Amino acid sequence: MEGILEITGGVFMVLGAVSLLVASIGLYRMPDFYNRIQIGTKASTFGASLSIVGVALIFPGWIPKLLAMLLFILFTNPISSHIVGRTAYFTNVPLSKRTKVDRLKEMSPGHLKKVKTKD
Amino acid sequence: MVDILIYTAMAISSIGVLVALVRFVKGPEKVDRIVAVDVISTIGITLILILATLMRREIYIDVAIVYAILGFIGVIVVSRFIKRGM
Amino acid sequence: MKKYILLFITLMIFWLLLNSSLSLEVFVIGAGVSILISLMFCSKCDIFNEISLTPKAIYATLMFIFVFLGALIKANLSITKRVLSPSLPINPGIVKVKTKLTSKVGRMVLANAITLTPGTFTLEIDGEDFFIHWVDVKSGETEENTKEIVSSFEKYLKLMYG
Numbered sequence: 001m002e003g004i005l006e007i008t009g010g011v012f013m014v015l016g017a018v019s020l021l022v023a024s025i026g027l028y029r030m031p032d033f034y035n036r037i038q039i040g041t042k043a044s045t046f047g048a049s050l051s052i053v054g055v056a057l058i059f060p061g062w063i064p065k066l067l068a069m070l071l072f073i074l075f076t077n078p079i080s081s082h083i084v085g086r087t088a089y090f091t092n093v094p095l096s097k098r099t100k101v102d103r104l105k106e107m108s109p110g111h112l113k114k115v116k117t118k119d
Numbered sequence: 120m121v122d123i124l125i126y127t128a129m130a131i132s133s134i135g136v137l138v139a140l141v142r143f144v145k146g147p148e149k150v151d152r153i154v155a156v157d158v159i160s161t162i163g164i165t166l167i168l169i170l171a172t173l174m175r176r177e178i179y180i181d182v183a184i185v186y187a188i189l190g191f192i193g194v195i196v197v198s199r200f201i202k203r204g205m
Numbered sequence: 206m207k208k209y210i211l212l213f214i215t216l217m218i219f220w221l222l223l224n225s226s227l228s229l230e231v232f233v234i235g236a237g238v239s240i241l242i243s244l245m246f247c248s249k250c251d252i253f254n255e256i257s258l259t260p261k262a263i264y265a266t267l268m269f270i271f272v273f274l275g276a277l278i279k280a281n282l283s284i285t286k287r288v289l290s291p292s293l294p295i296n297p298g299i300v301k302v303k304t305k306l307t308s309k310v311g312r313m314v315l316a317n318a319i320t321l322t323p324g325t326f327t328l329e330i331d332g333e334d335f336f337i338h339w340v341d342v343k344s345g346e347t348e349e350n351t352k353e354i355v356s357s358f359e360k361y362l363k364l365m366y367g
Contacts, residue, residue, distance in 0.1 A: 034326070
């Protein structure tokens with residue numbers, strides 16, 4: 001018979017897996033790129049974090065390594081999706097027809113020039 | 120009991136990989152494919168973690184960390200390449 | 206000088222976490238390589254100079270982590286609801302918000318936090334203007350959106366980084 005900690009850890013891992021599945025379903029269902037990347041980033045980061053917490057509950061001796069991994073994922077996942085989103089906007093990936101406002105059009109011309117020429 | 124939960128988590132994550140793969144094949148733009156790869160690599164990290172738990176080997180977590188680093192760098196490199204190439 | 210020490214401490218903590226042991230060899234090798242790296246690569250990492258380590262800042266950091274975790278869980282519940290409902294209730298748009306933060310680290314942490322919380326995603330930063338893609342837009346006005354998205358984090362980040 002296992003302890004209560006291990007059962008909780010297993011439940012956390014199942015919840016994380018469900019969150020990852022939600023990320024994939026969102027990636028499939030959303031109408032345009034920008035909504036897809038929103039769902040993809042948030043739900044997958046959350047799912048991975050929940051799974052890491054679950055493993056930490058099952059094997060408390062692994063906590064240092066898991067902590068390093070959790071910090072790494074929490075810091076890098078938003079950065080990489082930010083870069084992909086920027087690339088999409090400046091290579092003119094279309095917004096969905098349901099979009100209400102686009103305030104990014106009114107960005108200052110100097111900044112736009114810097115973006116277009118520099119990187 | 121715990122093993123059953125962990126196997127369930129494994130099955131659900133694997134279905135997630137399949138659904139993301141559909142977006143990878145369909146994705147009208149290049150960036151859609153990049154996002155699909157990003158999500159698939161995050162799910163891959165979780166699958167490696169689940170494997171580590173099932174086999175009770177701590178060393179597999181190092182593999183997951185390295186995979187996280189490589190996925191991050193890969194996404195950045197490909198998106199930079201797309202931006203400059205156009 | 207401060208930035209060298211902070212980079213050294215960061216690298217050392219990461220190395221010890223990865224090794225998860227405190228034996229003498231591990232410690233000496235880690236310290237040597239960390240000193241070498243912080244001497245070689247620290248000429249441009251000015252962002253470490255902006256981090257303050259007063260008790261007030263540490264308290265703000267802890268509070269920020271709690272607020273952030275709460276927002277993360279709320280974000281994922283709302284996302285799950287949106288994705289799984291058959292009619293796909295989204296209302297997307299790109300809005301502009303202004304931040305009062307001046308330091309680079311503060312802005313970076315704020316942008317990351319915005320990306321991971323309810324329905325918002327940082328697309329571009331132009332000085333003090335953040336351009337944010339929002340799943341559920343209510344209005345196009347800068348002030349209202351600033352109040353809704355940024356304020357809850359800004360309070361603590363202001364104390365942490367100024």
